[in-house]
Amino acid sequence: xxxxxPVDPIALREEVKAKYREVALHPHGxxxxxxxxxxxxxxxxxxGLIAGMPDSAIEAFAGVANPFSVGALRPGERVVDLGSxxxxxxxxxxxxxxxxxxxxxxxxxxxxxxxxxxxxxxxGLRNLEFxxxxxxxxxxxxxxxxxxxxxxxxxxCADKRAVFGEVMRVLRPGGRLQFADIANGKAVxxxxxxxxxxxxx
Amino acid sequence: xxxxxxxVDVEIGPxxxxxxxxxxxxxxxxxxxxxxxxxxxxxx
Numbered sequence: 001x002x003x004x005x006p007v008d009p010i011a012l013r014e015e016v017k018a019k020y021r022e023v024a025l026h027p028h029g030x031x032x033x034x035x036x037x038x039x040x041x042x043x044x045x046x047x048g049l050i051a052g053m054p055d056s057a058i059e060a061f062a063g064v065a066n067p068f069s070v071g072a073l074r075p076g077e078r079v080v081d082l083g084s085x086x087x088x089x090x091x092x093x094x095x096x097x098x099x100x101x102x103x104x105x106x107x108x109x110x111x112x113x114x115x116x117x118x119x120x121x122x123x124g125l126r127n128l129e130f131x132x133x134x135x136x137x138x139x140x141x142x143x144x145x146x147x148x149x150x151x152x153x154x155x156x157c158a159d160k161r162a163v164f165g166e167v168m169r170v171l172r173p174g175g176r177l178q179f180a181d182i183a184n185g186k187a188v189x190x191x192x193x194x195x196x197x198x199x200x201x
Numbered sequence: 202x203x204x205x206x207x208x209v210d211v212e213i214g215p216x217x218x219x220x221x222x223x224x225x226x227x228x229x230x231x232x233x234x235x236x237x238x239x240x241x242x243x244x245x
Contacts, residue, residue, distance in 0.1 A: 032225030043217055043236065064219040065236030070212060152236075164206035167243075174245040177208060178238065182219065185233030198228070 006193045009158035012200075013134065016156045017109050019200045020062070020085065024111035027060040027086070035062050040088070043180075044069060049092060057119040060086030060112070063151035065180035068092060076100040077146040080170055082135040082163070082179070083107055083153025087116030093149060094128045103128035104145075106138055136162040140170045147171075150179035156200060208241035 019031075027035050034042060036059040040050045043066045050058065062085060073079060073096035081090050084105025093103045107113050107130065116130050133139040135150075136159055148167045157163050167177050192198050203211050216235035220226050228234070 030224065032223060032228075033220060034223050039219075042221075043219065063236075065214070065217045065238045067238055070214050070238045070240040160202060161206060164203065164208070168207055171243040173243060175243045177203075177241045177243070180236055180238045182234050182236055185235070186231070188232050 005158040006190075007158055007196045007199060009136075012156070012158050012196055013108070015196055016200050020109050021111045023060050023062055024086065024109060024115050031062075033062055033064075035060065037061075039063065045092070049095070053088070053091065054119070054122060056115070056122060057086070057091050058088050060115055061088040062086075063089065063180055064155075064182050065151070067149045067151055067178050067180045068096070070178050071176075073097050073101070073147055078144060079103045080138065080140050080145045080148045081105045082138070082148065082150035082167070083156070084116060084130060085109075085112050085151075085153075087112075087119055087130065089149060089151050090116065090128050090130070091120070091123065091125065094125050097127065099127055101127055104140060105130040106133050106135060106140070108132065108134050136166060138166045138170055142169050143172045145170045145172065146175050148175070148177045148179070150181070152181060154179065155181050203239070203241045207244065209244050210240070210242045212240040214238035214240075 075098040077097045079093045084107045090105040131139045219236035220229035
């Protein structure tokens with residue numbers, strides 16, 4: 001194990017990649033979490049927005065809450081999505097920032113990137129792009145972003161301080177981090193914290 | 202951790218039952234795991 005993390009960050013990354021490769025290829029498969037349109041409804045996304053999305057844009061969605069519930073994005077804003085997965089939150093962000101804004105989705109999984117790029121092309125979106133990378137080392141210029149969003153990705157990283165450090169780097173002064181993630185109300189036993197299988201189900 | 206990393210004006214939204222009815226529900230209930238939306242700012 002490297003550093004002071006409860007699990008090996010590299011091994012965890014490979015586990016996560018394998019799990020979300022499976023979600024990208026088989027979004028209606030059996031997972032320990034909900035996916036797709038029913039999940040978006042459960043998390044309180046706007047019904048009109050959900051209904052208007054083609055299946056390809058939403059079926060691999062695997063978030064844990066709604067990062068837009070703490071505030072809508074503004075027209076013209078530049079946005080980075082950490083762990084963009086199938087692209088659903090990027091598509092929501094692209095609509096909110098409009099033609100004058102720009103959205104960069106970052107994901108490490110080839111299959112998710114292929115899925116999100118295909119969906120964006122099918123929707124005719126021209127104000128976003130998807131880049132391959134890990135969220136502990138964002139492929140984004142320093143101070144570029146007005147807003148960083150994320151949904152259910154930061155908890156899958158062993159080194160969260162590295163992630164927040166990168167968010168701080170890519171945000172402009174005064175920029176916002178608005179993200180969704182899980183938190184537990186009861187302490188998880190040490191043995192479970194060190195069980196890499198439980199990190200990503 | 203957000204404040205330790207330098208963020209300010211941290212806000213947390215209400216809990217969301219993200220795992221209810223899923224295969225992961227029992228573990229989520231055991232440790233009271235919910236989804237939350239967070240908002241934080243980088244200082245000017």
